[in-house]
Amino acid sequence: MSEPLSPLAGPPGLPALPVTFRPTRTRVVLLTTGAALFAVLTVIAVLLPSLSGGERAGFVLTGLLFFLVLLLLSRPKVVADAGGVTVVNLTTKRRLEWAAVLRVNLRPGDPWVLLDLADGTSLPAMGIQPGIARAQAVSDARTLRALAETYGTGTPAM
Structure with a gap:
């Protein structure tokens, strides 16, 4: 049975490899905002009785589009x-x-x-x-x- 792979130990003072750098706070803000926008637009689509089926789908798809754009912005x-x-x-x-x-x-x-x-x-x-x-x-x-x-x-x- 083989040993599990461990991260490579780097020189003193450097992190073990591999290491990932990403703007975590920015990512949290973007994903939270995207999820909230999607949820709000979906709730509006469900709760407004005067909307037709196409308008409801438009609200949901707009929320999904906002979420996907913010997901793309959180990718780096x-x-x-x-x-x-x-x-x-x-x-x-x-x-x-x-x-x-x-x-x-x-x-x-x-x-x-x-x-x-x-x-x-x-x-x-x-x-x-x-x-x-x-x-x-x-x-x-x-x-x-x-x-x-x-x-x-x-x-x-x-």
Whole structure:
């Protein structure tokens, strides 16, 4: 019988891999708001006697559409493992090897982390955003930067 897989122990001071970064508070607000909107519009559709069947369905479908849009907005995350980093944004998902990530940036005023890549481009990593929880985003950005410097060819940020 084989042993269960355990997370990879990282260097001292770094989290065990894999680690997932996501804007948890923002996600909770979006999903709670979406569920509440869907519930309210569904209750309105059921309780208003003057609505026809099509109007009722319209209310429910509108609530579902709001919920799905807010679900999409809550999708971003960044997953770091021993082989690299996976960046999931609103509609895209990109896997990067650690060597491809040169620098992790979160400057004052940035809406989310930007990854400077070896091919000369930058990739937004919307899974780390300082919107509601700035201190958490700064901590997550520092951790991701340390992981990139440890596992890749990144250069120390000043």
